[in-house]
Amino acid sequence: MAELxxxxxxxRPASFRGIEFDAIVSTRRGLGRKVAVHDFPLRDESxxxxxxxxxxxxxxxxxxxxxxxxxxxxxxxxALGKAGTGLLIHPWIGEVNVRLVGDPAAEESLAEGGMVxxxxxxxxxxxxxxTTARPDTTAQAVTxxxxxxxxxxxxxPEDMKVKDQPQFVLDEAAKIVTQVSDELxxxxxxxxxxxxxxxxxxxxxxxxRSQVTSxxxxxxxxxxxxxxxxxxxxxxxATPGDALNSLKVxxxxxxxxxxxxxxxxxxxxxxxxxxxxxxxVRHTAAAEAVxxxxxxxxxxxxxxxxxxxxxxxxxxxxxxxxxxxxxxxxWLVLTAARSALIRDVTARGGSLARLYSxxxxxxxxxxxxxxxxxxxxxxxxxxxxxxxxxVARNRIEHPGFVRGGQVxxxxxxx
Numbered sequence: 573m574a575e576l577x578x579x580x581x582x583x584r585p586a587s588f589r590g591i592e593f594d595a596i597v598s599t600r601r602g603l604g605r606k607v608a609v610h611d612f613p614l615r616d617e618s619x620x621x622x623x624x625x626x627x628x629x630x631x632x633x634x635x636x637x638x639x640x641x642x643x644x645x646x647x648x649x650x651a652l653g654k655a656g657t658g659l660l661i662h663p664w665i666g667e668v669n670v671r672l673v674g675d676p677a678a679e680e681s682l683a684e685g686g687m688v689x690x691x692x693x694x695x696x697x698x699x700x701x702x703t704t705a706r707p708d709t710t711a712q713a714v715t716x717x718x719x720x721x722x723x724x725x726x727x728x729p730e731d732m733k734v735k736d737q738p739q740f741v742l743d744e745a746a747k748i749v750t751q752v753s754d755e756l757x758x759x760x761x762x763x764x765x766x767x768x769x770x771x772x773x774x775x776x777x778x779x780x781r782s783q784v785t786s787x788x789x790x791x792x793x794x795x796x797x798x799x800x801x802x803x804x805x806x807x808x809x810a811t812p813g814d815a816l817n818s819l820k821v822x823x824x825x826x827x828x829x830x831x832x833x834x835x836x837x838x839x840x841x842x843x844x845x846x847x848x849x850x851x852x853v854r855h856t857a858a859a860e861a862v863x864x865x866x867x868x869x870x871x872x873x874x875x876x877x878x879x880x881x882x883x884x885x886x887x888x889x890x891x892x893x894x895x896x897x898x899x900x901x902x903w904l905v906l907t908a909a910r911s912a913l914i915r916d917v918t919a920r921g922g923s924l925a926r927l928y929s930x931x932x933x934x935x936x937x938x939x940x941x942x943x944x945x946x947x948x949x950x951x952x953x954x955x956x957x958x959x960x961x962x963v964a965r966n967r968i969e970h971p972g973f974v975r976g977g978q979v980x981x982x983x984x985x986x
Contacts, residue, residue, distance in 0.1 A: 584661055584662075584663050584664075584666065584944060584945070585661065585663070585944050585945075586634065586661060586662065586663050587660075587661045587930070588648065588651055588652070588658060588659070588660050588661075589651040589654065589658040589659060589928065589929075590651070590659075590928050590929040590930040590931065590982070591644070591647045591648045591651045591931075592644070592931075592933065593634050593635070593636050593644070593648055593690075594634075594635055594636050594637050594638070605623070608623050627695055627696075628695070628696035629673070629693060629694070629695050629696070630660070630662070630665075630668070630670065630693070630694045630695075630696070631674075631691075631692070631693050632690070632691075632692045632693070632694070633689070633690070633691060633692075634689070634690045634692060635687055635688060635689045635690065636648060636687065636688050636690075637686060637687035637688075638686060638687075639686055641686055641687060641688065645678075645688050649678065652672055652676060652692075656671070657669050657670060657671045657697050658670065658671075658672075658928075659926070659928045659984050660694055661945070667984055668694075668696055669696065669697055669984075670694035670695060670696055670697060671694065671695050671697045672692065672693070672694055673693050673694065673695045674692075674693030675693075676690065676691065676692050676693065677690070677691045678690050679691075709912070709915045709916035709919045709920070710866045710916050710920070712912045712915065712916065713862055713863075713865070713866045713909070713912040713913050713915075713916040714862075714863055714866050715912070716862065716905070716908050716909040716911075716912035716913070717859045717860070717862040717863040717866070717909060718859070719905045719908065719909070720855055720858060720859035720862070720905045720906065720909050721799065721855075721856060721859040721860075723855070723901050723902060723905045724795070724799070724851075724852050724855040724856050724859065724902075725792075725795045725796070725799060727848070727851070727852070727855075727899070727901065727902065728791050728792070728794065728795040728848055728849070728852045729791040729792045729795065731844060731847070731848035731851075732745070732788075732791040732844070732845050732848045732849075733840075733841035733844045733845055734788060734789050734791065734841075734845070737838065737841050738838050740838070740842075741838055741841050741842045741845065742785070742788050742789065744842050744845065744846070745788045745842075745845040745846075745849065746784045746785055746788050748826075748829075748845070748846060748849045748850070749780070749784050749787065749788065749794065749798070749849065750781065750784060752798060752801075752825065752849070752853055753777055753780055753781055753784075753801075755821070755822065755825060756777060756801055756802075756805070757777065758821075759805060759818045759821060759822075760773070760774070760808075773801070773804045773808055776797075776800065776801055776804065777801060779797075780797050780798070780801065783797075788845075795852065798852065798853065798856065799856050802819075802822065802853070802856045802857055802860055803856075803860055805818050805819060805822075805860065806819065806860045806863065806864050809864075812864045812865070812867040812868045813864075813868055815860070815861075815864040816861055816864045816865060816868070816879070816883075819857045819858075819860050819861040819864060820857075820861065820886070822853055822854065822856075822857035823854055823857050823858060823861065823886050823890070824854075825850060825853045825854055825857070826846075826849075826850035826853070826854070829846060829850065831843070832846055847897065851893075851894070851897075851899070851902065854890055855890065855902060855906070858886070858887060858890055858906070858909070859909070861883060861886075862883070862887075862909050862912070862913050865879060865880075865883055865913060865916070865917065866913075866916060870917075870920070870921055870924055871924070871925070871961070871983060872924055872925055872926065872927045872983050873921050873922070873924040873925065873926050873927070874926065874927045875921075875924075875927075876917050876918075876920065876921025876924060877917075877921060879917060880913065880914060880917035880918065880921070883910075883913055884910055884913065884914055887906055887907075887909060887910035887913065888910060890902075890906050891903050891906035891907050891910065894906060925983050925984045926983075926984050927981045927982065927983060927984070928981075928982055928984055929979050929980065929981065929982070930945070930979075930980050930982045931977060931978065931979050931980065932974060932975075932976050932977075932978070932980070933976055933977075934976040935973055935974065935975050935976045936974055936976070937959075937971065937972045937973070937974065938959040938960075938962050938963050938968065938971040938972070938974050939955065939956065939959045939971070941959070941962060941974050942955050942956075942958040942959035942962060943955055945958070945982060946958050958983075959971065961983060962974070962980065962982065965981050965983070966978075966980050966981055
């Protein structure tokens with residue numbers, strides 16, 4: 573059998589918004605630039621004014637064919653009917669972010685049973701490139717995290733009531749500090765092979781436990797010890813994402829604590845200490861979480877948005893708690909950190925590739941799927957990396973068997 577020519581080998585399966593259609597028979601696309609022609613009275617010549625690059629329009633003649641073509645037809649037409657832009661994979665042009673324009677038409681006939689023809693017009697629509705200077709949103713987020721930590725460090729000595737208190741008040745505060753240490757131990761349990769760094773951290777935790785009785789009488793020193801241990805979680809974690817997952821556990825520290833009776837001055841002091849320690853742990857963890865997010869590198873826009881929204885909600889909850897408790901200082905730094913985090917992740921995530929849904933028609937190896945989706949242009953190593961990304965993102969059990977009919981999340985090139 574004759575070998576296919578290189579250009580045919582590089583053709584990719586056509587799809588729009590993840591719905592495959594069988595082929596593109598032909599395509600026409602606009603070229604050149606937009607020119608406004610100015611005519612003047614009593615002059616033989618006209619003048620042209622360059623208005624920038626011409627709108628890139630693709631006119632496609634496509635079809636879907638097969639004895640069971642109707643489900644694909646219905647899904648494809650539903651994709652065409654959605655608002656906004658979508659990802660078009662063109663067999664020889666590649667991935668293009670487009671908007672359906674013009675007067676799309678579908679044609680079916682008895683003479684050509686089992687198929688539908690489409691006349692479609694798409695306009696290429698890419699985000700405009702901005703050349704204006706942009707603020708360093710990551711530095712702003714890190715600064716906001718530092719302000720949160722400074723506020724928490726200052727608040728604990730001010731809010732704890734330890735002077736001239738009966739021993740049981742101090743003992744109850746010590747129990748809460750020990751519970752913080754226990755929670756940190758649980759977060760450390762999965763870590764293996766971290767050597768001296770982990771050993772040093774464990775020694776710090778042991779030191780805290782051995783000195784807890786005296787530390788509760790020195791809230792400033794206690795704040796330094798606790799913040800150092802919580803900061804250590806971010807530094808020991810293998811990735812900023814791992815650090816964030818651990819720190820999110822501490823954002824809910826103390827949720828199960830019961831309310832303390834306020835019937836006596838001693839009980840009120842006990843309750844104040846509980847509230848102060850819980851707030852300190854949560855706010856310190858929040859500061860470290862914001863710093864961890866600032867260090868994260870996102871693969872896709874949707875990944876960035878998911879982290880941004882989850883952390884924004886968590887910071888909003890903490891700010892509301894601080895406001896309800898009358899802690900205006902904490903409320904201010906928490907809301908400022910929330911705004912800084914949203915700006916940072918939005919700015920860094922805005923230009924990232926989008927995820928789209930794709931459903932392979934049959935079971936195939938991940939490497940073959942990656943070659944189909946991303947074309948023959950990239951080197952083999954790049955295609956292999958794409959295959960690994962598909963397997964990891966979609967939790968595919970075996971890279972040799974990507975199930976047909978399974979809806980996959982695919983990272984676009986645009």
